[in-house]
Amino acid sequence: MDKEQEEMQFVGFFGIFDESYKAIFAWRKIFSNITLSLILPLSFIYLVHMEVSNLFFRNIIYKEIELDYTLAGTPKYEKLADLISDEWAYFWLFKAAYFTLYFIISLLSTAAVVYTVACIYTDRELTFNKVIGVVPVVWKRLMVTFLSIFVALFLYHVLTVAVLFVFAVLIGGSDLDLAVSIALAFLYSVGLLYLTVIWHLASVVTVLEEAYGFNAMVKGKNLIKGNIWVAVFIFLTLGIAASALQLAFQSLVMQGSDSGMSIRVVYAIICLFLHSMLTLFGLVIQTVIYFVCKSYHHENIDKSALSDQLGVYLGEYVPLKAKDVQLEPFYV
Template sequence: MDQEQEQMQFLGFFGIFKETFKIISTYKEIFTKISLSIILPLSFIFLAHIEVSEYLFGKILDNEDIRDQTPQNTRKYSTLSDLISSEWTYFWVFKVAYFIFFLVLSLLSTSAIVYTIACIYTSKHITFKKVMSVVPKVWKRLMVTFVWNFIIFFVFNLLALVVFACWVAWVDFTNTGVLILIVLAIVYVVLFIYISVVWHLASVISVLEDDYGIQSMLKSRELIKGKTGVSMAIFCFLNICFITIQVGFESHVVIGKHSLVVRTIYAILFFLLLSVLILFGLTVQTIIYFICKSFRHENIDKSLLANHLEVYLGDYLPLKSKDVQLQNFDI
């Protein structure tokens, strides 16, 4: 990173993107190796999951349509019912297997990118072999943070469901009622994005500091203050890009009417775009961590952070927060 630490706080929306492009292009060799080993398989699994899910679900719908046209209490009806039950079982087993593999690769990707960016920040010599030796020691901490994020999102959505149920029970579809619903929907979306941003920053904290799980979520909530707006804006932009790629893949590949050659070309295109987006997004969230530290005048001692990163190569001993942020500095 060629930005001085005290100057990083002034990076805005476009400045963060520029810094991200600069880091990836400067250290393209290590990022290319990480992409080939982890991010490309992650992208492939995600897109393949869309294709396979559409195929399995389509078969279920077709068989259900046939069963609906078949007289009940017949052998054919019973056979179709058994077949549909089996297909639903296969469908959900596939979904669970996909979720497990996707989650593991996501955590591994996050571990690799955050560790790499931190090594670049501290001017440590970094090799692909070193990164891959560290990743297995870090992802378990990220898993704990993810579980807490899942719990928080579950409670949040449960409360949102209760609020919506109260709206249905007590408010009619009048102009005022619809306005209230719109306001509630906006509040829900904003809080959803905020929690997501806090989680992403907590993931970086889980790698670079001793806190993880709920502690990293709480610390992330404090750390992001002052940079909440730009962080949420970047999160929205990246997710719009992600949704665009997903919709494009579904439209041109999964349910597209193009020839096999054209669909294959589209599949490769969206596959590469998704891989680049994942790499870019993980790099951005790590840079935002250092920007938030700079904005709050929490000086990160590079030598101690470098020692912490080196510890990952031996027996894991988490770095204490007080070691990462030795002192506040004034501008």
């Protein structure tokens, strides 16, 4: 990032994308190493999960259709019923293994990228070995923050279900059903996007400040004030790009039976590359947004203090007290 702290507050939607691209391009060697070691496996696991889940569903649906045309009580019916139960058990075991592995590597990738961008900003000496050395320390704090966000999302969806239930009971079959349903869907989407933005900011706060868990979420919520719509449109854009890539993978690879195997493999490699680049870009962007929000609130980031905070993870410094590490207000 080539802008001074006080200039970051003026960086808007396109400027954030530009700053993120410049950071990746200027430090492409270390970001390439992070991508190859962490983000590429993450994307590979995600895409393989889609393919394997699709195979499980196809097998289960095929057996359930066959079961519908089989006489109940016969040995064949019992065998098919047992096979379907086993398929569902394997499916949920696979899902559990996938989410566990994806969760761990996602946290490691977040820690590596946020730390790297912060080191670039503070002009710290940066090597890939240092980044990897920091990751096992930071990811534990990130796990607490992620679990806090998971609780918040769970409560948000419980509240959503409660509101929908009340809506169904009170309004029922009135003429306002469609209009109110659209309004509720819109409000749900806005709330979910808002929580997503806080999630990303809280992840960066967890790495760069002493706060983590719900405290990091509160700091993320306060930081995003004044830049909420910029952040929402940025993450919405990234989400649309990710959805388009997912649809392309489903269409060209998972359902591309008319294409030859070699063509499908080529498409899969392209999707893997694009997904890895999009993931890296998104992680860098969320860190840049953090610096933009800090500048917007005139919270000057003392580069030496932040550098010391980053050094704590490697044991280079004695841990400082919160008042020494946190970012001092900057008054214009």
